[in-house]
Amino acid sequence: xxxxxxxxxxxxxxxxxxxxxxxxxxxxxxxxxxxxxxxxxxxxxxxxxxxxxxxxxxxxxxxxxxxxxxxxxxxxxxxxxxxxxxxxxxxxxxxxxxxxxxxxxxxxxxxxxxxxxxxxxxxx
Amino acid sequence: xxxxxxxxxxxxxxxxxxxxxxxxxxxxxxxxxxxxxxxxxxxxxxxxxxxxxxxxxxxxxxxxxxxxxxxxxxxxxxxxxxxxxxxxxxxxxxxxxxxxxxxxxxxxxxxxxxxxxxxxxxxxxxxxxxxxxxxxxxxxxxxxxxxxxxxxxxxxxxxxxxxxxxxxxxxxxxxxxxxxxxxxxxxxxxxxxxxxxxxxxxxxxxxxxxxxxxxxxxxxxxxxxxxxxxxxxxxxxxxxxxxxxxxxxxxxxxxxxxxxxxxxxxxxxxxxxxxxxxxxxxxxxxxxxxxxxxxxxxxxxxxxxxxxxxxxxxxxxxxxxxxxxxxxxxxxxxxxxxxxxxxxxx
Numbered sequence: 001x002x003x004x005x006x007x008x009x010x011x012x013x014x015x016x017x018x019x020x021x022x023x024x025x026x027x028x029x030x031x032x033x034x035x036x037x038x039x040x041x042x043x044x045x046x047x048x049x050x051x052x053x054x055x056x057x058x059x060x061x062x063x064x065x066x067x068x069x070x071x072x073x074x075x076x077x078x079x080x081x082x083x084x085x086x087x088x089x090x091x092x093x094x095x096x097x098x099x100x101x102x103x104x105x106x107x108x109x110x111x112x113x114x115x116x117x118x119x120x121x122x123x124x
Numbered sequence: 125x126x127x128x129x130x131x132x133x134x135x136x137x138x139x140x141x142x143x144x145x146x147x148x149x150x151x152x153x154x155x156x157x158x159x160x161x162x163x164x165x166x167x168x169x170x171x172x173x174x175x176x177x178x179x180x181x182x183x184x185x186x187x188x189x190x191x192x193x194x195x196x197x198x199x200x201x202x203x204x205x206x207x208x209x210x211x212x213x214x215x216x217x218x219x220x221x222x223x224x225x226x227x228x229x230x231x232x233x234x235x236x237x238x239x240x241x242x243x244x245x246x247x248x249x250x251x252x253x254x255x256x257x258x259x260x261x262x263x264x265x266x267x268x269x270x271x272x273x274x275x276x277x278x279x280x281x282x283x284x285x286x287x288x289x290x291x292x293x294x295x296x297x298x299x300x301x302x303x304x305x306x307x308x309x310x311x312x313x314x315x316x317x318x319x320x321x322x323x324x325x326x327x328x329x330x331x332x333x334x335x336x337x338x339x340x341x342x343x344x345x346x347x348x349x350x351x352x353x354x355x356x357x358x359x360x361x362x363x364x365x366x367x368x369x370x371x372x373x374x375x376x377x378x379x380x381x382x383x384x385x386x387x388x389x390x391x392x393x394x395x396x397x398x399x400x401x402x403x404x405x406x407x408x409x410x411x412x413x414x415x416x417x418x419x420x421x422x423x424x425x426x427x428x429x430x431x432x433x434x435x436x437x438x439x440x441x442x443x444x445x446x447x448x449x450x451x452x453x454x455x456x457x458x459x460x461x462x463x464x465x466x467x468x469x470x
Contacts, residue, residue, distance in 0.1 A: 004247075004248075006137070006138040007138070007245045007246060007247045007248075008245070008247070009138035009139060009141075009142055009245075010138060010141050010142030010145055010226050010244045010245040011142075011223060011226050011227075011245060012142075013139075013142035013143060013145075013146065014142070014145070014146070014149075014222045014223055014225070014226045014244075015219065015222075015223065017146060017149065017222060018215065018218050018219035018222040018223065019215055019219065021218060022212075022214035022215050022218050022371055023215075025367055025371060026199065026211075026214075026367065026368065028195065029195055029196075029197075029199055029366060029367045030199060032195050032196050033195070033196055033197055033198045033199060033366070034196070034198055035198060036198070041200070042200070042201070042202055042203040043202065043203065044202045044203075044204060044205075044272070044273060044274050044363065045202075045274060045276075045357070045362055045363060046274070046275065046276075047357070054273065055273045055274050055275045055277070055278045056270070056273065056278070057275075057278070059282060063282065063286070066286065066289065066443075067285075067289055069447075070289040070290070070292065070293065073293045073451070074292055074293055074296065076293075077293060077296035077297055077300060078296075080296075080297075080300045080458075081249075081252050081300060081303075081309060084300055084303045084304050084307065084309065085303075085307060085308060085309055087304075087307075088307045088465070088466075088469060089307065093466070097462060097466075100462075104455065104458075108455075111451070115447075115448070120443070120444075120447040120448060121440070121443070121444070122286070122439055122440035122443045122444070
């Protein structure tokens with residue numbers, strides 16, 4: 001157990017550096033860079049014309065359908081990760097493989113259904 | 125014969141490894157500068173131009189000049205941007221690549237015939253960990269785009285999200301297919317197991333799927349719909365300028381280098397070359413790392429070359445490619461890998 005925790009101590013050290021480095025860099029930039037104020041400098045860029053409306057629009061609902069499909073299949077892949085480490089050399093090889101194929105096969109039905117429903121196509 | 129480590133150092137060892145490993149960050153920043161230089165020079169060669177050639181010999185110092193310029197540029201933030209998201213997005217981008225860097229072995233040394241991988245930390249689930257950390261960078265991109273409140277940026281981010289979402293699944297499946305052969309999720313184990321036969325020969329299909337998904341994951345050119353200068357004015361970085369952009373840019377190139385490391389380690393045999401045995405003390409220290417770096421530079425050059433060989437895809441083509449072509453291919457490759465693993469293991 002302690003070995004597992006030990007292997008994550010360097011991760012914690014790197015995480016601290018990653019949290020500190022960008023703000024420190026920006027602080028240095030603040031000291032080094034020139035500063036000038038002008039009206040219009042701080043407007044949103046929209047190819048030179050005055051921006052109209054807000055950018056935070058509502059997106060097509062099919063986009064979210066697409067994200068849900070991703071969650072389904074990504075979880076499927078996640079379940080395969082632990083399976084990989086145990087299926088060989090534990091005396092359960094044949095049953096493990098049959099079970100995995102059943103699992104993938106069931107999800108394939110969902111995949112074909114989504115394909116037929118055109119949930120996997122970018123908004124027409 | 126392994127090296128003897130004094131008893132009293134053992135509990136401190138992970139802390140020492142982590143602290144010494146921080147020097148890798150400096151090395152990888154230099155590597156990213158090298159990658160940018162390589163990309164500019166190679167692109168120039170492909171297009172019969174000179175590329176950077178004024179600053180330093182062969183333009184080698186061009187990137188130093190660029191960094192100085194970025195440091196002395198005013199940090200500009202549009203008025204109706206969301207400061208919380210806009211200011212902190214860098215942390216996610218930089219954090220993603222730094223945390224990937226921790227687990228990726230950058231070489232190996234042989235001392236007295238025993239192999240020591242040069243990784244800051246070795247986990248038993250490092251492949252899964254690396255993939256998870258690699259996916260975090262998308263939060264940074266989305267934070268910038270949503271925070272800057274710009275229409276181009278938001279469109280770019282939505283495209284980026286759709287792309288990442290589609291390619292994460294084939295990427296994961298091809299990694300699983302590689303792990304199936306070894307029966308381990310540790311990247312060191314996977315690389316070690318390819319001493320005689322590299323995975324690219326065992327699973328050419330898996331290698332193809334992994335490489336294409338990785339290109340999409342990194343947003344390299346045929347898949348850079350989130351930036352697409354011509355239509356979206358650089359997409360998610362329209363409002364991001366100066367060093368803020370610089371950090372994101374560096375993170376992107378580091379991501380590219382680490383991606384090349386992944387290809388080399390998972391499919392091109394890592395630091396192994398068939399027929400090479402480290403029987404010489406000096407050779408054992410240098411050669412394996414050298415082999416790995418040669419492979420990484422080769423993969424980098426292929427990635428950069430593809431930029432000029434393939435035009436950018438439309439977003440609907442990208443989505444089709446991932447869900448309707450790569451996903452079935454990745455499943456097929458998984459079946460092949462399971463069969464092959466059992467056949468070779470028996």
